[in-house]
Amino acid sequence: MAYWLFKSEPFKWSWEQQKEKGDTGEEWDGVRNYQARNFMREMKIGDQGFFYHSNEGKEVVGIVEVCAEAHPDSTTDDERWECVDIKAVADVPNPVSLDTIKNDPRLEEMVLVKNSRLSVQPVTEEEWRIICDLGGVKTP
DNA sequence: GCCAACGTTGGC
DNA sequence: GCCAACGTTGGC
Numbered sequence: 001m002a003y004w005l006f007k008s009e010p011f012k013w014s015w016e017q018q019k020e021k022g023d024t025g026e027e028w029d030g031v032r033n034y035q036a037r038n039f040m041r042e043m044k045i046g047d048q049g050f051f052y053h054s055n056e057g058k059e060v061v062g063i064v065e066v067c068a069e070a071h072p073d074s075t076t077d078d079e080r081w082e083c084v085d086i087k088a089v090a091d092v093p094n095p096v097s098l099d100t101i102k103n104d105p106r107l108e109e110m111v112l113v114k115n116s117r118l119s120v121q122p123v124t125e126e127e128w129r130i131i132c133d134l135g136g137v138k139t140p
Numbered sequence: 141g142c143c144a145a146c147g148t149t150g151g152c
Numbered sequence: 153g154c155c156a157a158c159g160t161t162g163g164c
Contacts (some may be wrong), residue, residue, distance in 0.1 A: 009162085033147080055162060098163080117146055117161050 003123040004049035015061045025067040025087030029075045036120035040084045041070045059095040093136035
């Protein structure tokens, strides 16, 4: 099981919109970055991810799950770009802000801190646990 | 709204 | 294959 972080500007695609899609999920399309695409290719069904609001909010607001592995991005004819489908799983009761993450020495190595521009990122199991803890997410 | 950091493009 | 110019992202 791997962990990821999906970043989106709420104006473009928000957590609320993601939740409306329910269990069907929705394509995480529009990614035009090789690094991000490569991470999506590594994803497996059932992988968990954080949903992060950039620009507005700048906080982890939800938990998502990969429900379809990488396939061609339907928003372009360009064969280079692929995407996965993700579905909303749970809210983060206490959204974890970028500020909180930056101020926690245990999280200073996070990609979110070191390479803030990457829109799809890997998250380590330890980082996952810490952020779930900070956010009040109940983990089994 | 500004600007730093990063990625991509294209001329050589 | 290098690097300058340009475009985009995202924090502030």
